[in-house]
Amino acid sequence: MLDTSPTFILDEDPIPQASQSLGTPDDAQLLDAYSNTVMGVVDRVGPAVVKLDIQKGGKPAGSGSGVILSPDGLVLTNSHVAQGAPRVAVQTQDGHRFDARLIGDDPDTDLALVHIEQPVSLAAARLGNxxxxxxxxxxxxxxxxxxxxxxxxxxxxxxxxxxxxxxxxxxxxxxxxxxxxxxxxxxxxxxxxxxxxxxxxxxxxxxxxxxxxxxxxxxxxxxxxxxxxxxGRVRRASIGIAAQQATIARRVQLSAGIDQPAGVMISAAETGQPADSAGLLIGDIIVALDGYKVSAVDDLIRLLNEERIGRSTRFDVLRNGKSRSFQVTPRERKGS
Incomplete structure (x- = not known):
């Protein structure tokens, strides 16, 4: 049998005394503070974390995790966990099991929402910013x-x-x-x-x-x-781009007359899609949509909602540090 036990090599010179120290009292206090913080988080949020068991055709099809976001049993999880199953089993931290139904599934963001069917009042977590x-x-x-x-x-x-x-x-x-x-x-x-x-x-x-x-x-x-x-689903507008958050230098902000440290840079644009047809280019930084500030990708995702499908929309962008505006008519995203 192969011996996989670790091999320890002893130095001939003694280890300096300072190296043997386990840390100063200040180090210990910092570690204790970190530990207490993590434990506090677990105490607050842990009871809202559940296990999901998925069945299809009466047979087990996998399991995953979820988090309760309302006391009446709304549970957010991944789309690939729920797998489109109309019903799932939810097990809480204290071992109670409940039946739940799928409210909606959004593979585009890998998110799904289920709701416990029995009347309940459960520990719930809160979404942050x-x-x-x-x-x-x-x-x-x-x-x-x-x-x-x-x-x-x-x-x-x-x-x-x-x-x-x-x-x-x-x-x-x-x-x-x-x-x-x-x-x-x-x-x-x-x-x-x-x-x-x-x-x-x-x-x-x-x-x-x-x-x-x-x-x-x-x-x-x-x-x-x-x-x-x-x-029960997410109906979205699309302009046919891939994007990522981008920092805007202060000198560029001053030159362009804007006051925001970040925007959303176009990293890819599909040929023939609304952004391409309107003249937007890779490298353009979107800073506003119909006058609403766009500082992060989630801003753009949220603003490209169903109300803008088929409606001319103003996009303010930075191109080579200069402000420009384009009218873009989003389409409904296929498969949404």
Missing amino acids: SSALRRGQVAVAIGNPLGFETTVTSGVISALGRSLRAKSGRLIDDVIQTDAALNPGNSGGPLVSTLGEVIGINTAVIMGAQGICFAVASNTASFVMGQLIRH
Whole structure:
């Protein structure tokens, strides 16, 4: 049998005394403060995290996580967890099981909403404002990875404004990257800030990578949740671009006469689609839509709603640092 036990090599020179220190009292206090913060987050949000068991044709079809966002049993999870199943089983942290029905499913953002059918009054979490997040901020993930229920991991927000291809084939914009460990079964569970607010819904990992995990931003989740409650689906306008958040230098702001530190840069434009037909180009930074400020991708997603389908819409952009305006007529997104 292959011996895989670690091999320890002893130095001939003694270890300096300073190296043997476990840390100063200040270090211990900082670690205790970090631990207490994470534990506080888990105490507040943990009871709202549930396990979802999916059945299709009377047979088990998988499981995942979800988070309760209203005391009467609205549960937000991933589309790829719900799998379009009309009914799912929900298990709370204290072991109670409930039947739930699918209210709506949005593969384009990998989000789904289910509702517990029995009358309940449950612990619920609150969605935070993901546009206020910063890289390096502490993030806590709670879920059921690999079937190990109510598991907690912590890390930091590694990057903001990522794009991730959904199972539907479309790009999910404004995705949060984190190094908080996620594994299969974490999907649909919350990514939580130190304030105890849900800042993202965990959605994916890159297999074979270390510490590269993704969550759909809470502002996108809030928009999708509202649409699913009202319509059972998300009806969207589209102008045929891929985009990402971009910083606007102060000198450019002053030169262009605007007062916002960020906009949304076009990184790809489909030929023949509304943006291309109206003259928008790759590299243009969208700063406003019909007079509404666009500082992040979720702003653009939210503003391109069903009301703008087929309606001429003014896009204010920065091109080579100069302000320009274009009239674009969005179309309804196919498959929405």
